[in-house]
Amino acid sequence: MDPLTSNPIILKLEQFARFSAEDKQVLNLAAAEGVRQIGPRGDIMREGDRPQTLNLILSGWACRYKHLEDGRRQIISFCLPGDVCDSHLFLVRQMDHSVGSLTPVTFAQIPRRRIEEIAAKYPRIIQALWWDSLVNAAIQREWIVSLGQRDAMERMAHLLCEIFIRLRAVGLTDGHACDLPLTQAGLADAMGLSVVHVNRTLQELRSTKLIALKGRTLTIPDLRALQDAAQFNPNYLHLDGDGRHLDANE
Amino acid sequence: MDPLTSNPIILKLEQFARFSAEDKQVLNLAAAEGVRQIGPRGDIMREGDRPQTLNLILSGWACRYKHLEDGRRQIISFCLPGDVCDSHLFLVRQMDHSVGSLTPVTFAQIPRRRIEEIAAKYPRIIQALWWDSLVNAAIQREWIVSLGQRDAMERMAHLLCEIFIRLRAVGLTDGHACDLPLTQAGLADAMGLSVVHVNRTLQELRSTKLIALKGRTLTIPDLRALQDAAQFNPNYLHLDGDGRHLDANE
DNA sequence: CGGTAAGTTGACTCCCGTCAACGGTTGTGG
DNA sequence: CCACAACCGTTGACGGGAGTCAACTTACCG
Structure with a gap:
């Protein structure tokens, strides 16, 4: 399969921006750089960590979660292929929750420096990542509605x-x-x-x-x-091309 | 009182960045520009809107909320003085939830163009706003834990x-x-x-x-x-100066 | 084939929702 | 100045959705 179209991060971010061939190339290279594997029930990041990489799920499922002191656990969101585990983009330094694998997971670890380079040369990619983090926030809101009302x-x-x-x-x-x-x-x-x-x-x-x-x-x-x-309304996922105005030709 | 220190948006964002006097000046001017008032139980934005302004609470309380079709309502977060009602920063075009006032609210409507100007000249301010949106996401996560486990x-x-x-x-x-x-x-x-x-x-x-x-x-x-x-752990509010590395002298 | 993790079922319990009534406070208009 | 309405807070009785406990079955895996 063509790696330019099969990489899940590209498939997903393309919902939010029109990428040029170069954009996709850059994303592919970044995702191919520090590929890691982890078995099921492992931790990709732990509460309190100060991550120096951006972790990108290539295959498998992970989740964000928080533990209470008495052992109760709440999963906060699921990280599917194409998802960025940590959308803080290095602004927040200390993790306030953990990210764990639910299945064997393949993920790319993109170092902070690499992200900064991309940000400087390919602002549209970073914008798409911000977009993605806003969609994640919308998903969190919908979970709040579910947990509170449904x-x-x-x-x-x-x-x-x-x-x-x-x-x-x-x-x-x-x-x-x-x-x-x-x-x-x-x-x-x-x-x-x-x-x-x-x-x-x-x-x-x-x-x-x-x-x-x-x-x-x-x-x-x-x-x-x-x-x-x-009572599911898919609006909140913003998968309708709402973000396509981040155009490759702007 | 000195307006440079009494404006709640500045007080809050200073948790996340070290502003120069000019930064604060710019924020103050932007917040003073399009000041609006609304009574209690009004809507500042509605689901489906395509907002063209950034709304900033100066005084009073508002909340984000969603309605289900059968009338159930879930409040998703509280917007207190100094909060930005919509941290999408114009990336998302269509609101997937509403924002309503709980008390009489004074808020500043900052037009999109004004934000873009500030973004071009004062990137640290925009970074602080992004930071704020990440803290909001952390608050949402904690609400999920509360609703699910507590x-x-x-x-x-x-x-x-x-x-x-x-x-x-x-x-x-x-x-x-x-x-x-x-x-x-x-x-x-x-x-x-x-x-x-x-x-x-x-x-x-x-x-x-x-x-x-x-x-x-x-x-x-x-x-x-x-x-x-x-079992409250204030870490998630990131009010401990975790973001102060966004320094005015960088 | 044993051992462990995941799924299933029934009985019982309890937290929280619903319904309904009542009291307190505010504000407004006659 | 009082009457009334509207809203908010409070209380009791009752019911139900979901939790807990415990046992059992099934599936998977070395």
Whole structure:
């Protein structure tokens, strides 16, 4: 496959900006530089770290999370292929949360200096990264709405819509199906539910044919129906080319 | 009072950058330009709007919020004096949430063009604004933790700690007390609780002497004790000068 | 084939929501 | 100056969604 179009970070950022061939080349080179691997349930960054690199997921799933002192854990967001783990872009020095892998993860570590060089020569790339961080903020807002207002069914349906659509944006869906490498415990930590209740909620979604979930494969036979069940409005993902005014020819 | 130090936006951004006298002057002029007033329960921006200005709270409280179709409402964050209502900085074009006033609000509307001029000549100011948006993202993350993991007591205690410390950063506390112009319904919408339960939770916090709340005045006799009850760790507010490396003399 | 992690189920409990009524305060207009 | 309305806070009774505990099954893996 053509690396210029298959790299998930490019696929995603192209939702937000029109890149020139050179832009893509630069992104590809940066992402190919310090590629790392990590197994499942590892930490890519820990609360308190002062990161000197920008970490970019190439394959696999990770998540941001926070622990409370008594062991409770909340997953704050999922980092899918093409996502930047830390959108602070070096402004914030100390991590206030951790980033851990949920599956084996391949990621690129781009050193601070490299980012600064890119920022100087390719401002459109940096702008696209800022865009991405704003979309992440919008996703966080929607999670707040889910956790605050939606019941377990709606919340689960909403999350599955979000994941499916985000994966689709980077070419990781297959028709009505996608990979869902999350345990029910992972879903529980993300949605503020108990494992038992996640299990029951999934079964209800299955029994109403809104989803099929076998092993790691999630199938959504009728995305519109699932969206309706969740009161899901995809606006907040800003995947509609809202940012394409960051034009390569400006 | 000296306007160079009394403007809440300057007080706040100075947590994140060392401004020169000229920086402050520029900020003050920009904030003095298009000052507007709005009564309580009004909308400063609505979901779907394509804002052409940056709105900066000078006095009063506002909030971001989202409505679900069936009338449920979630407050996503509180905008206090010194806060920027929309940290998109014109990258995102369409609002995916609304911003409404909770009290009478005075705010400055800074036109897009003005921001672009400032960005060209005073990059440190824009960097401080980006920094602020990252802190806002950190606050959102902490709300997710609260809504997902903390029970009503902890959640309420945590929110009151956050508000008090944020107000203190812009000089709006008076010893152990601060203004809290929120109705219990407002608190309920922010914390995903019912009004009735908010009422009971507040009473429990009062009966354990962790807070005193009379009318619109919140008193926290022992902030440390309240923080402990909430498992509140102020790191995430990044008010410790973590960003002061954005130095005026760089 | 044992061992461990993940998924499933039932019984019971509890935090928090809902409903409904009442009291206090403010402000406004007759 | 009082009456009334509107809003906010408070309280009690009751119900339900989700948590907890515990046991069991299934799947996976060396």
